[in-house]
Amino acid sequence: MTINGGISFWYATEHRTTPATPPRTPLTAHATADVVIVGGGYTGLWTAYYLKQAAPDLRVTVLEQKFCGYGASGRNGGWLYDGIAGRDRYAARHGREAARRLQQAMTETVTEVIDVAAKEGIDADIHRGGVLEVARTPAQLGRLRAFHAAELAFGGADRELHDAAATRTRIDIADAVGSSWSPHGARIHPLKLVRGLAEACERLGVVIHESTPVTEISAGKAVTPYGTVRAPHVLRCTEGFTAALKGQKRSWLPMNSSMIATAPLPAETWAQLGWSGREVLGDMAHAYMYAQRTADDRIAIGGRGVPYRFGSRTDNDGRTRPATVDSLRDLLFSFFPVLTGTEITHAWSGVLGVPRDWCATVTLDRSTGVGWAGGYVGSGVATANLAGRTLRDLVLGESTELTALPWVNHRVRRWEPEPLRWLGVQALYAAYREADRREAATHTPTTAPLARLADRISGRH
DSSP states (O other): OOEEOSSOHHHHHHHHHSOOOOOOOOOOSOEEOSEEEEOOSHHHHHHHHHHHHHOTTOOEEEEOSSOTTSSGGGTSOOEEEOOOTTHHHHHHHHOHHHHHHHHHHHHHHHHHHHHHHHHTTOOOOOBOOOEEEEEOSHHHHHHHHHHHHHHHHTTOTTOEEEEHHHHHHHBOOTTOOEEEEESSEEEOOHHHHHHHHHHHHHHHTOEEEOSOOOOEEETTEEEETTEEEEOSEEEEOOGGGGGGSTTOTTTSEEEEEEEEEEOOOOHHHHHHHBOTTOOEEEEOOSSOOEEEEOTTSOEEEEEOSSOOOGGGOOOSTTOOOHHHHHHHHHHHHHHOGGGTTOOEEEEEEEEEEEOTTOOOEEEEETTTTEEEEEOOTTOHHHHHHHHHHHHHHHHTTOOOTTTTSTTBTOOOOOOOOTTHHHHHHHHHHHHHHHHHHHHHHHOOSSOOHHHHHHHHHHTOO
């Protein structure tokens, strides 16, 4: 039987093998701090960690609505890699050299996360096998080659382009016609990372209140049902849950993403599939997939199910529609026909933050002390670390290489009101899925015009 919801597979397996961590106490009264951070995921915890490293006497408080890792930080696909949302747009606005510096900072961030995990004794099942992006149709191959060339132009000289045969020597994927591999990626167990990071923050003296939902953020304060925390700096690190805050309904769209995990696969199956490098795996479809080989030899694979819920609503503890589970199962078997009939043990969903221009940002308004970071569009595992270090420098008032990067203080227009927002997202993803079907059926070497139109309307490119 498939366990549907229950936060995530990562949550379920962590609790099966590790004693449950006692819940941290909620806020019980008004309080003060030097910095109050809203959100106990990667962004909030990395920010708290680096602030206390740099300024040990700083009073830093983190407020989390459920528990650390409840959101995307405990549900994602476990891709620690150097992709960042909005790089091409930043290149167009600030110049290629500025965007190249941003890319270099992201590439270095992969190593930074791995090094800090080792330093803090965080065993997050990290395996640095790189990132393999695969093409399975002629149109995808054209996009793959363009993607590969673009990555080389932004400094990815150690990236490799593989033909169909070389791709199969890495992972035996049905219909694969080519791939691009980068060494700048690692598989992780996302919940183990966020749990370990929270404990590292507490060792430094960060105060974390769980079960403390914040309803409103404004200059100098974060308001909860149990009291208000006042601080000169208030940082919003809520990613896909931002719309729940007062006045933020249209800031970032909470995009749904869903995953399934197989039962552990036997050694003879892995002998057929390969995947000995344990690369994280993605593709060049418009409605793209992402996957990893887990530490206990399962395949965890994800993609878009229902992309968006009316009114920016979020799911109930990760529960996923049966139709989405079936779709992901079919996708898995399409990639790996040898797995047909394999048991799917877990299914879950989460939300990621999507700005209207698909650009990740870090911002601090010096006039109010209110700051935020996010809008990672699914690339947040590493990006959140870079955001945390950048917020540290902004809060401390330092001008550094990080604060000079082009994503700092970038402003984005708001999403359209409902029902336009819901209608638009549903139509766009229907267009992407139809474009994928047409490209697979016709074997056209060029991207379907329908997808190009959807990209222009959505602002993805």
